[in-house]
Amino acid sequence: MPPLATTTGDHLPLARNAMDYFDRSTDPFHAVKSSVDMLKEAGFEELDETDPSITVVIGGKYYYTRNKSSIVAFTVGEAYRPGYGGFKIIGAHTDSPNLKIKPRSKRSLKTSKSIQVGVECYGGGLWHTWFDRDLSLSGRVFCRRNLDNDDDGAEFIEQRLIKIDRPILRVPNLAIHLQTAEERKAFKVNNEDHLSPILAMAAQKALTGDSNDDTSTEDKEKDNEDGWTEYQEPLLLKLLASELDIPIESIVDFELNLYDCQKSSLGGIYNEFVNSARLDNLASCYLAVQALVDCTKQDDFIKNDQDISMVVLYDHEEIGSTSAVGAASPILGEAVKRISAVLNSKEQNVALYDLYEATVRKSFALSSDQAHALHPNYASKHEKNHQPQMNAGMVIKRNANQKYATSGPTGIIMREIARRSNLPPLQEFMVRQDCGCGSTIGPLISSTTGIRAVDVGCPQLSMHSIRETMGVCDLTNGLELFKSFFIHFRSVDDSLEQ
Ligand SMILES: [Zn+2]
Structure with missing residues (x-):
């Protein structure tokens, strides 16, 4: 028999690049960093939002971040005229459900033989899938630095990204022999009691010569006075300090989440699947940034563009988006206001109020978030005429109750864009009427800015x-x-009666 042919060969280079992005982006901070790396390589320039006189020029490519977990990137078309052009926005989210280390990470009792850390559930994860996985840690650590390296020097709190690349944590299942028949049937996870991962065994720690006490006496003397350190698992602090090559006592706080060390892989007999953590919603993040970067490399894209082409990747979608950097924040409205005003100030031809209103009317947001493909073993859970299939094209999501922002005109605009580019027809998704509907950032973008989505x-x-x-x-x-x-978008939008 000859080897089985794979039918996905043409798609694999892109898939491999995307998988590399997924593997590097183990938390929102790293997702933003992976995106910044792509943008910098394509010549995008970083803007400082705190600068009251930022410079944005026609034809330019820019980005800025907020909280290091949300990012705005955009290009200014050379044919853009303030007030007459709009913002073409692709939005997505950088966060995924995960287990985060609690503010007071120490969990182990003095008598316990296992050293564990406390975790908090972030978002609505399928928590039973976190058992028996090779887990590690990533996120950011805040460290106090003495700028001049002497006692009189000014102090500075630095943020360092950290990603530990080996499996250091585990949430073990309870052996089947220790469960009753009812427990086996239920497999119900108590989020407080059952999800705390094991970091090490106390006996092993003793063998290494590490003291059982929190930190050395010297470290304790230098402890950051507010008592934060005493509530942290000392082994965790040691690990962070050694990974970052900094003194333990310089660590003043952290935001860390657990992630699965297993890298993403191609699956299916024809290599037709990508198996990975955080596809929801890193797939959208990667594709949005890659699309913007690819467009800037196309001859004449920026030259002919009458609009601002923008990507906004938000944190906090999985917990409802109501934060300073989520989709319900003013981040996008402020971007539209400020960028159009800065460009307008050079021509000074449109009154500011008119400028914003007219720009919003001309703008459009493509909110991208992963959709539910038909599950062959649970087909009855899907509405029978709205069953998207994998590898059959992108999905438009609809809900008359506006859990999704799609309207008649915005749906037609997307279908027209796909048709004019000879792309596979868009699939349609809606939920069964006896089932609750999820939501995403589209309705929040529309309701906070008035921009169609x-x-x-x-x-x-x-x-x-x-x-x-x-x-x-x-x-x-x-x-x-x-x-x-x-x-x-612009030509399709112009061809539609408003
Ligand atoms: Zn999502």
Whole structure:
């Protein structure tokens, strides 16, 4: 027998780049960093939002971040005229459900033989999938630094990203022999009692010569006076200090989450699936940034663009988006206001109020978040005429109660963009009428800014599991749709009766 042919060969280079992005982006801070790396390589310039006189010029490429966990990137078309052009925005979210280290990480009792850390559930994860996985830690650590390295020097609190690349934590299942028949049937996780991971065994720690006490006496003397350190698992602090090559006593706080060390992989007999953590919603983040970068490399894209082409990746979608950097924050409205005003000030031809109102009317947000593909073993859970399949094209999500922002006109605009670019027809998703409907950032973008929006996404299985699955071809479908959006939106919008 000859070897089985793979039908996805053309799609694999993009899939591999996307998988590398997924593996590097183990938390929102790293997702923003991975995006910044792509943008910098393509010549995007960082803006300092705190500068009251930022410079933005026609034809320029820029980005800025907030809280290091949300990012705004944009290009200014050379044909853009303030008040007459709009913002073409692709929005997505950088966060995924995970277990975060509690503010007071120390959990172990003095008598316990296992050293554990306390964790908090972030978002609505399928927590049973976190058992028996090779878990590690990533996020950011705040360290106090003495700028001049002497006692009189000014102090500075630095933020360091950290990603530990080996499995140091585990949430073990309870052996089947120790469960009653009812417990086996239920497999119910108590989020407080059952999810705390094991970091080490106390006996092993003793063998290494590490003291059982929190930190050395010297460290304690230098402890950051507010008593923060005494509530932290000392072994965890030691690990962070050694990874970052800093003194333990310089650590003043952290924001860390657990992640699965297993790298993403191609799956299916024809290599037609990507199996990975955080596909919801890193797939959208990667495709949005890649589409913007690819467009800037196309001849004449920026030269002919009459708009601002923008990507906004928000943190905190999984917990409702109501934060200073989520989709319900003023981040996008402020971007539209400020960028159009800075560009307008050079021509000084439109009154500021008119400028914002007219710009919003001309603008459009493509909100991208992963969609539910038909699960063959649970087909009855899906509405029978709205069943997206993997590798069959992007999905438009609809809900008359506005859990999704898609309207008649915004849905038609996306279908027209796909049609004019010869892309696979868009699939349609809605939930059964006896089932609750999820939501995403589209309705929040629309309600906070007044900008029209459509909700789309790549179809996937196992949403919110520690390991999810999507179609390899849908990465290509998504990238092509996003590029076509930036290229064709204006002409499609102009051809539609408003
Ligand atoms: Zn999502």
